[in-house]
Amino acid sequence: MGLAIKGRQIDRVFVIDDDKYGRESSGFAVEESPFEPVIQESGITNLNSFLENNIHITDAVVSDHHLKKRNYFPENGAKVVYECYERQIPAVLVTRFGESEINEIRKFREKIPVVLTPGEFNPDSLINSLETCINEFLGNRKPERVAWRTLIRIEDVVDNNIFIFIPGWNYEVSISLNKQDLPRDIRNIIKADMRVHAKVNVGAERSEDLFFKDWEAK
């Protein structure tokens, strides 16, 4: 079994979820795919050493975002996928997320090529997602994942939340960001009605898929 995607052989897929039944049910789709599911039953105390120790057998990863509820893993799944990306391991985030988690994921979104809902996760979408990841490793990002320098208007700053408009993406939709996710120098000066620039994947269709980097303010 296994499958070669873009010249890369994928045999085993690690399934990471802090809930026993969550791991099991995520494993169903992997079982039906050409890959062998490796269910990570025990908790992970250190992501770096986990990845280093398993890198030789980790061809790909499927992780839930919520991993901290139980004594399973000290970080959330967005960070797991990000770290995998840094090591060029294709990884997919399969999770249900609400408003409160959007910005947790957004922080790492530049290096999270695919986020699937549990309903969207099946053997076909798994293969497609892994292909998307490998394509990004090869330098081929989909247009909706490429960041361009664009103008950002700060609508309001309330406590730890910043409300912005990105006219180059959609001038009608206000997006809320966490202040602490911005670089320190920008965070310090940001205020309502200010205009700044950042690189944003303005080709994204949904606001939750947007990511931001290289902020600039005069």
Add this chain to the structure above:
Amino acid sequence: MIDNSIVQLAHIKFSTEIIKRLGEELNPSIDQSILELVKNAYDADATSCTVELEDITDEGGTITIHDSGKGMDASEINNGWLVLGQSSKSIKEITPLGRTPAGSKGLGRLAALRMGNIAYLRSVPKSNIESEFQLTINWPQFDSADIVENVELPIIHNHLPGNLTHGSTISIRGLKQHISERDVRKIARGLILLADPFDDDPTAFKPILRSPEFQEMEVLVSKRYFSDADYHLFASVDQTGHASARVMDYLGQTLFEATHEDILGKGNTTIFNCPATTFDLWSFILNSTMFTSRTNSITEIRDWLKDFGGVHLYQNGLRVSPYGNPGNDWLNMNLSRARSPEERPSTNNSIGVVRVSDSEGLLSQKTDRAGFIESDVFHEIRIFCQAALDWMAKERIGVAEVKRQKNREKSSSAATETRDRVQQSISKLNPADREEIEELFNKYDKATQAEVKVLKAEVQLYRTLSTAGITAATFSHESRGNPLKVITQAINAIDRRTKEYFPANYEAVFAKPIKSILNGVRSLEVLGTATLKLLSHEKRRITRVDVHDVIANVRDTFAPFFEGRDIIVDEDFAAGHPYFRSSEAAFESIITNLFNNSIAALENSTAEQRRILIQTVVQENIVKISVHDNGPGITGINVKDIWLPGETTNPNGTGLGLTIVRDATTDLGGSVFAIENSLLGGAEIGVELPIIGI
């Protein structure tokens, strides 16, 4: 023929217009200009510095500044004092008196010297106290010359045997404008505050202005009402960027103490990227009852704070304007106080000093001397001070809450005690009066007790509902995560596998139940999302609220409820988009509770098709929003009582929904109304709200 021979050596020349521009455009104010000259005296290690003002009530007056600094010889005047744009003093070189030079670039000095028609300098260098050097700059000469270099400035030397006093004197004569009394007060204040008068160091640099205003202020500043402060915050950042803080009471006893993590919040170990800094803030509770037992009056403190209040910033011992000037609130103290007034100092009731030991010169002042360039280092200092203020506020609120709790207990026992005393006094009255008063008092007592009972019940109900809300949100959050994920993934696996293993029977046997489960999951997802949507933080900020958009959003959120209960919702909206300013949450709570009310009423409906109609009508600056239903109408309860808390005809209801509608509407400046039977046959309940536009 090309021989590349040099025919002339050229230089960039400056028009005299440049001097005029620099001098005039960089001159922020008279007091600031004089301070620039006084800072030069500080850099020259002067121990005394006197400013004299003569004939200043009209144009043409004179400002003279004497100092006892190290003075200058001809070469220092020519190559230092007269060179603009370059500082002769490096901030990293400490003077023999241990001062870190302010390191001005001479532009402030130019601005000051340009205030008059003539600038005169006399200097006796410490290295040669038998020599006197004089220089006169006659500005009109510059106005008639084309370029700066064409005006020659002779430096005159006199050899005067016998020991002269070293130092410099600068006179600015023929002032172009008069100096008002207000300016004099500003100059006096600037001079007094320049070298940290709060430090109580007798050897500190103390410039003097010869004027009655100065003496008056000097007396005021020397009063030092710090011991009357109710709270003294002392916070510091060390050279490694770690902060600590403590708050002391007026006796100097420590009330609260904080480590770096306490200030920034547990787990936050970010360090401050700024030079070593200390922050003292004395905060006063200016309330006459607090001052009755003190030696100083509240008026004295108010006057003192009026002149010296605010948070002043000292870089290497010298004050940097405008931080702490009247109207300058660089730490946003007033804004923070406006947002959460409890236990927060403002610039009117506190005085503060931030002292930065900037030996590396990381903070640089703007060319026009109007504060620092807004660099990262400056922001870090600001953030440190604000974090210390936030921490102090949090600690003070904690104490205030404990006090409130105690007062609550005390006031309840105090009420019982007073009641007993009134009853005792009544029993001492003569029998004829006693009976009547006793009866009246008993009636009053009964009514009050009933009122208290209602209020207690209402508070209890609100608490219970809040807890129910929090629990619902937690459960929604939880169920939206794992259980729904497990069901979705498992049923999808069953769906795929039955299709693969039992293709012949799939449609007939499996398809329907699988679809039912998937539909059920979808409904559960929507219901959970609906609960969480109500709690979105974005909805709690004040913004432009579009009436129709919010109604449509609430209707969409409720769509699965309406569908599940076979209720058809119709809309009849006024043209346009009426809007007002408020939080979306406030308006949403009105619409949500009106919908909930109709949904509950329809449970008792006998109509074949259950209906809700939501209508908006705009009349002048008012939008009327009404929710009609075809339920039984308002029955079994008086119409005006439906708004009272706890009043409900629904056995499972809380009786609070319409009370919330009434309270939220009142907050928005509107009014509520209810009609027992209207358009659809059932009740019509609605609100009228003032709008800004359509």
